[in-house]
Amino acid sequence: GEDVEQSLFLSVREGDSSVINCTYTDSSSTYLYWYKQEPGAGLQLLTYIFSNMDMKQDQRLTVLLNKKDKHLSLRIADTQTGDSAIYFCAERSYNTDKLIFGTGTRLQVFP
Amino acid sequence: DGGITQSPKYLFRKEGQNVTLSCEQNLNHDAMYWYRQDPGQGLRLIYYSQIVNDFQKGDIAEGYSVSREKKESFPLTVTSAQKNPTAFYLCASSSRVSATNEKLFFGSGTQLSVL
Numbered sequence: 001g002e003d004v005e006q007s008l009f010l011s012v013r014e015g016d017s018s019v020i021n022c023t024y025t026d027s028s029s030t031y032l033y034w035y036k037q038e039p040g041a042g043l044q045l046l047t048y049i050f051s052n053m054d055m056k057q058d059q060r061l062t063v064l065l066n067k068k069d070k071h072l073s074l075r076i077a078d079t080q081t082g083d084s085a086i087y088f089c090a091e092r093s094y095n096t097d098k099l100i101f102g103t104g105t106r107l108q109v110f111p
Numbered sequence: 112d113g114g115i116t117q118s119p120k121y122l123f124r125k126e127g128q129n130v131t132l133s134c135e136q137n138l139n140h141d142a143m144y145w146y147r148q149d150p151g152q153g154l155r156l157i158y159y160s161q162i163v164n165d166f167q168k169g170d171i172a173e174g175y176s177v178s179r180e181k182k183e184s185f186p187l188t189v190t191s192a193q194k195n196p197t198a199f200y201l202c203a204s205s206s207r208v209s210a211t212n213e214k215l216f217f218g219s220g221t222q223l224s225v226l
Binding site: 030033040092 | 115117146151152153154156201203212213214215216217218219220
């Protein structure tokens with residue numbers, strides 16, 4: 001079945017770049033997403049990328065997709081304390097029409 | 112403002128009791144979803160509904176029930192059959208205009224705990 005994996009924690013200094021990684025197993029993925037969850041809140045869609053793209057940039061966010069290795073990453077430039085949250089990647093499976101979420105990566109930004 | 116509202120924010124359940132979590136949206140979305148979130152785990156799909164008066168089981172539907180009598184509302188009942196109900200419950204909706212690029216809008220969640 002489909003599986004999406006992420007590392008659980010990432011700690012970075014304010015002003016540095018953060019890179020959050022995600023791997024998935026479903027070769028029929030069409031769209032891949034990054035969601036952000038702040039403490040005690042729901043998830044908020046940050047960005048998404050279509051599977052035939054390699055890269056997408058949106059202000060401080062850069063998404064890189066390596067479809068061959070089934071690897072997705074989210075780079076946050078100039079990380080701020082307000083970026084501290086849990087980041088979920090998710091993939092939309094064409095075969096099952098399901099949205100599969102990863103376990104989430106907790107990003108902690110320290111001064 | 113358009114959005115999706117969950118209530119209550121916190122809920123406590125006694126053993127053997129059924130409890131109902133509310134989810135309301137005014138985004139005119141056709142599809143609505145219930146997810147369960149446990150610490151260190153991804154979101155797991157409980158139930159979903161693509162249209163009024165219709166819903167399907169997700170991956171962990173046992174011990175839960177839903178109804179979709181109105182487009183705006185998708186309440187979730189956690190029954191006494193759910194033996195481990197303590198979790199953060201998230202409701203979401205989407206327009207599903209394009210099924211392959213479906214953007215979910217989430218409520219702020221309900222934390223359910225067992226007394």
